[in-house]
Amino acid sequence: MEITLLALCLMCFSTAASDSQSICELKNIYQDEKASTQVDGVSEGCWTSFHTKDGYEVHILDLQFSSYLEYPILKLTAAVPSIIVITSSTPKNFKNIFLQTIGNTTFYVSSEISMLRLKYEPVPPVKGSGLVFWVNEKFGGVTSYTAIQDPSNITFRGKTGTSLPLACQFSLEALKEKSLLHVQSEKELVKSCLIGSSSEEIYIINIPDHVNVKNVSVDVGLSKTKLVLRGPVGTHWKINAQTLNLLSNNPTQLNGMVIPPIKNISDSAKEIKELALDYYKVKGIAITYTEIHLNSPSIKLKIRSREHSPVTERPVEPTTTSPPISMQLFTSPDYISQLDLSSKVQTNRKIYAQVSIKVHGFLNLNPKVSGCVVRSSDSQVVERMLSYKQEQCLPKLCSNKARISFTLDTIKDLPDGTWELDCGVIFCLSYNCTAPQTVKRKMQVVQSSGVIPNPCFEFSLSSVLGIAFGGFLIGVLLVSALWFIKIRTGYTPALGLAFTRSLFSGCPCVLTKRQPVPTKPSPSENSSANGSMDSTQSTPTSSMA
Numbered sequence: 001m002e003i004t005l006l007a008l009c010l011m012c013f014s015t016a017a018s019d020s021q022s023i024c025e026l027k028n029i030y031q032d033e034k035a036s037t038q039v040d041g042v043s044e045g046c047w048t049s050f051h052t053k054d055g056y057e058v059h060i061l062d063l064q065f066s067s068y069l070e071y072p073i074l075k076l077t078a079a080v081p082s083i084i085v086i087t088s089s090t091p092k093n094f095k096n097i098f099l100q101t102i103g104n105t106t107f108y109v110s111s112e113i114s115m116l117r118l119k120y121e122p123v124p125p126v127k128g129s130g131l132v133f134w135v136n137e138k139f140g141g142v143t144s145y146t147a148i149q150d151p152s153n154i155t156f157r158g159k160t161g162t163s164l165p166l167a168c169q170f171s172l173e174a175l176k177e178k179s180l181l182h183v184q185s186e187k188e189l190v191k192s193c194l195i196g197s198s199s200e201e202i203y204i205i206n207i208p209d210h211v212n213v214k215n216v217s218v219d220v221g222l223s224k225t226k227l228v229l230r231g232p233v234g235t236h237w238k239i240n241a242q243t244l245n246l247l248s249n250n251p252t253q254l255n256g257m258v259i260p261p262i263k264n265i266s267d268s269a270k271e272i273k274e275l276a277l278d279y280y281k282v283k284g285i286a287i288t289y290t291e292i293h294l295n296s297p298s299i300k301l302k303i304r305s306r307e308h309s310p311v312t313e314r315p316v317e318p319t320t321t322s323p324p325i326s327m328q329l330f331t332s333p334d335y336i337s338q339l340d341l342s343s344k345v346q347t348n349r350k351i352y353a354q355v356s357i358k359v360h361g362f363l364n365l366n367p368k369v370s371g372c373v374v375r376s377s378d379s380q381v382v383e384r385m386l387s388y389k390q391e392q393c394l395p396k397l398c399s400n401k402a403r404i405s406f407t408l409d410t411i412k413d414l415p416d417g418t419w420e421l422d423c424g425v426i427f428c429l430s431y432n433c434t435a436p437q438t439v440k441r442k443m444q445v446v447q448s449s450g451v452i453p454n455p456c457f458e459f460s461l462s463s464v465l466g467i468a469f470g471g472f473l474i475g476v477l478l479v480s481a482l483w484f485i486k487i488r489t490g491y492t493p494a495l496g497l498a499f500t501r502s503l504f505s506g507c508p509c510v511l512t513k514r515q516p517v518p519t520k521p522s523p524s525e526n527s528s529a530n531g532s533m534d535s536t537q538s539t540p541t542s543s544m545a
Helices: 002-011 128-139 269-280 461-489 497-505 523-534 540-544
Strands: 037-047 057-064 073-078 082-087 094-102 105-110 113-116 121-123 144-149 151-156 171-174 181-185 190-195 201-206 215-220 225-230 236-240 244-248 252-254 257-259 286-292 298-303 325-330 344-346 351-357 368-376 383-385 389-391 401-406 417-426 437-446
Touching: 037 190, 037 286, 057 128, 057 151, 073 082, 082 113, 082 121, 082 128, 105 113, 144 151, 144 181, 201 269, 215 225, 225 269, 236 244, 244 252, 244 269, 269 286, 325 417, 325 437, 351 417, 368 401
Parallel strands: 057 082, 057 144, 073 094, 073 151, 082 105, 094 113, 105 121, 201 225, 201 286, 215 236, 215 298, 225 244, 236 252, 344 437
Antiparallel strands: 037 144, 037 171, 037 298, 151 181, 190 286, 252 257, 325 351, 351 401, 368 383, 368 417, 389 401, 417 437
16 A cells, blocks of 8 residues: 555656757756756755753754645654654645654644644644744744755754754755755756757756746856846846846846846747847857746855866855956047056146946946046055046947046146056946946056147047038128128228139239229219219200200
8 A cells, every 4th residue: 555655656746848848858957066057945944952851852844845746755854852843835735745754753734734644733824933933832942944845855963062043033044054954855846958069158047937936146157158047027136247148037136236127038948048049149059958946935046167167167256246347548539549557647648548347248337437536556555536527438439338537637746656546437227326346547657847748739520510610601601791792882892802803813812903993983874974964954955856
């Protein structure tokens, strides 16, 4: 009978094949330390130094099972006498859990689950802190509280002299961090496969919609990575990476900077693969596809090189790093003539600085300089505020760049020597901005001996066009005025047609001899005057005629 029941339980572990099998053959990698993608569940729990007067430890287990586990099998081992309180926060009721026990244990089980072939006492319908309060009242304290999904083997090792608190205080813990408890879970929780073979790779992390996950921390240990993160609505990703290309349907926090969702992505493995290849516009690239079915409030995810090569693998840093930025100095407003570290910077010469971000080439993070100081490099550090001007630049030329200009003569009594230019830079995407990040650049400063001769003026293109248009407009108005005077008076003005003729003929106006004004009326003027006199005076001859 027991053999038949056990065989029935094992048969129920098989799951319906998803569409992910159509793109590659998935393999179980959960708790596999050699896998390139490692996943750990993080859940609430606590440990204390409590034990009863009889020497019993009191442990609370919150068992969470996936829907495909109709008849879970659990082996539980206790190194010391223990009281085990078993409950479940899984919405579905599990009436048949096959439990094998080793050691002196007493069980208390909540009403939504039942144990086959096991005697146990009932537990009131309370969860979480309410259950901890009930256990405290009944046994005087709690040794541990652990939430576990799909466990197959649980071993309580017992206290080994470790200093533990007296009261149960909940905190987020990963299974690997539970030194007094060893847990093995079903390998179906995380599956992965590799599509293709190439040095360049896309990592796809897919959490289907039915999985209940809220926060996922991702540590990327590769120097350059193309990443696709897909999760249910409400999932938030926190990423620590050096250089990264990212596509996600959820909000992400990359090195402290919040990035909104980029594109809607379904949980279909085939659609995710096609979308990733189309988004990154690549061919002949390897794809590591990982599917996570771990129902946990928080998940820790690590991505490492498939070959585990020390050359490509980045050491894990305890703190998050800011996006790498750099600063170059230039001597001209076209940002072509770069100033190297050995060049002398005169205090009255205008310097142009450019701050560049060397990551996230597909995003425009809109960097902006928020403040600058110059700092001495000697033993007695002197720091002075620097005034600067934000320089405008076309978006195509200044993607992920910021430009400023300054002169050091705004700082009084700046001695010669090596000074460090220290600027704060903020990055913004949509309405989200980071805290100021620091970028530094050393300068060799010398006092200017005098005014630096400037053979030409620095006119921008808009200034040149404005001057040309103004000159053209003045010329048109002047010529129009001259013609108007000529038409109305009949006389050539002082700057009249002779001046115009001199310009048109190519001769200097000083060589054109001015004609004297005639004193006698012209023939045309005499004829018109005579005609008018004849028309007003009458004679006997004309009357008789």
